[in-house]
Amino acid sequence: HAISWAERRREKLKVKSLIRIKANVYTPSAKIIEHSSHIDYKFKHTGFLYYINTNDGFTRLSKNIKIESIENRGLIFEPHIEHNSSTCTNKEGRININFNFF
Numbered sequence: 001h002a003i004s005w006a007e008r009r010r011e012k013l014k015v016k017s018l019i020r021i022k023a024n025v026y027t028p029s030a031k032i033i034e035h036s037s038h039i040d041y042k043f044k045h046t047g048f049l050y051y052i053n054t055n056d057g058f059t060r061l062s063k064n065i066k067i068e069s070i071e072n073r074g075l076i077f078e079p080h081i082e083h084n085s086s087t088c089t090n091k092e093g094r095i096n097i098n099f100n101f102f
Contacts, residue, residue: 013048013076019100026057026094029087034060040079040100047079052095057088059096069094 019041037060040047049059054071061067061083067075069088077083079100088094 013046013099013101015101017102019045019102020098021100022098024085024094024096024098026085026087028089028091028093030089032057032089033087035084035086037082037084039082040098042080044078044080045100045102047075047077048099048101049075049077050097050099051075052097053091053093055088055091055094057086057094060084060086069096 051069051071051073053069055069057069059067059069059075061077061081079098086094
């Protein structure tokens with residue numbers, strides 16, 4: 001029997017239980033604004049950030065790790081460790097989808 005797209009992705013990411021899915025839509029700004037660091041939840045879990053469009057915004061995982069927003073890119077990370085996002089200046093918005101799961 002054929003396996004659906006969602007089932008293939010779940011197998012690749014090893015998703016056991018979904019906590020949350022949310023879309024982030026950041027409006028453009030005249031200069032890039034870097035948002036404050038935060039954690040998604042205090043307990044250990046996995047995050048997957050899917051970038052919808054390419055723009056000059058970014059995700060920062062630590063002081064030295066900056067991930068560019070590139071269309072169709074996926075980032076697996078530890079969202080219980082501080083991270084932050086930014087706005088963009090060169091598109092009508094910065095859009096990504098954030099998945100939190102075990």
